[in-house]
Amino acid sequence: MISLFPLGFVENKSSPDPRDKMRKIKYESELDLKFGEQMAAKAYGQKLLSCIQCGTCSSTCPLSDYMDYTPRKIIAMTREGFRDEVLNSLTIWLCSSCYACTVKCPRQIHITDVMYTLKREAIARGVYPKRYPIPIFSREFFNIVRKQGRNSEAILLIKFYLKTNLFMMFKQAFMGLRLMRTGRFSFKRDKIERIDKLQRLLKAAESIEEVRT
Amino acid sequence: MKKYLYYPGCSLHSTGKAYEESMLSVFRYLNVEVExxxxxxxxxxxxxxxxxxxxxxxxAARNLVIAENQNGNGELPELLTPCNACYLVLTKTQKYMSTYPHVKEKVDQALSAASLHYEGKTKVRHPLDVIANDIGLKTVSDMVKKNLQGLRVACYYGCQIVRPFADFDDQHNPMTMDHLVSALGGEAVDWPLKTRCCSGSLTGTIPEAGLRLNRRLLVEAVKRKAEMIITCCPLCQFNLECFQDKINANYGENIHIPVMYFTQLMGVAFGLPEGDLGIQRLFVKPSWHLSSQKGGVKVHA
Incomplete structure (x- = not known):
């Protein structure tokens, strides 16, 4: 797995002091103290701020093994204002929206919505891990649906592999052929009839500011 | 019986084609009208x-509005949504629009640009819910022609059918599909991973994580002596079935277990022709499993 920096360390490139380049703490002046409240407001209510750090989310999460910070840490870091670390993390992109944490959380925090909010914030600020495949996948999906109103799985995968890892496409070619032979993969673009109306709808939605409570 | 509107979603037109074919065949057999x-x-x-x-x-709301308008006779529209991801997104949209006025205001504003008006009357239903609660398992078991006695089935629900909004089954230990298997004469295997995530699209984006999640599910099902896995989600079916070769190669496993849609298994029990159920589209063919079940008695070769 790619790791941005050793866990628990703060990378501080801008500091002239060499001892400051890698240290385990962050000073309050370096944090974005409003970040926690801003994210809580976007992710449906102030519940995020009432997290008791029990770790139920991390233990239920099927993907926490592969994350750079566990979901519990992400919640704590968000609340305390570690904005850059949170938005650059791979954790938020690895969340597959299985909602296991959301239904188990004893404080009823909408953790999956928190992850979605952080993903959108990372995109809005342009700080997401640029070469990480998942944001690229989401963007390609988004573009296809905007253009056609429906997703075409075969086209999505080809566009995705072209932008990430061409080698993978050849490795997957055998499965693609099998899917085509069984009639489960088609390169036909599935498009809706009233795409003009849908695009007008999406354009209007785009200009509306993000939902806040 | 009332008419159901049907929302296929993108997957049922490509990788999940067999789901669409088998679901429509089963509903036709059960005399349920689907449009x-x-x-x-x-x-x-x-x-x-x-x-x-x-x-x-x-x-998502545009689909709900279309459903409201398509049902002309004033009846509350019920929207059949077989894909778990679509089911979650549509129920979530509905729930958030009714709970958070801010959401509703903004979505309404966007909808009005396309001259659509949202009333929130559509009821989003999963076919599993409709079969168990509207049609009833009694009716289903009465219509079985080929009893599946002795067939050990692991029922895989996936994440997004019961978590977090569905009200027709338990969030932690759903049983609807298990009861359905019993109604068809089969035996539902006790399998605690039934709602554990299949990793969704991670099998394509981060295979080292995605494949491992699927490996866990498959290994546990085999360990519990399941002869097949049935699912109710096109992405779960695709992940569990199509990546078996890759999982075997990467992790030294030897897994060959058929993964079917629950509607396909129902169709088989109803004696419908395999071509109508999309059985030919499966990578791991279940035929040798089913041919050993004859007239409700397991025949050993």
């Missing part, structure tokens, strides 16, 4: 919400 939603669009899935939330909700 496709006119000019439906993608629900947005998880990817769209990662980029723009208002757009994602508006996209």
């Amino acid at each position: 496709e939603l006119k000019d439906w669009n993608c629900c947005g899935a998880t990817s769209y919400a990662s980029i723009d939330e208002v757009q994602a909700f508006s996209l």
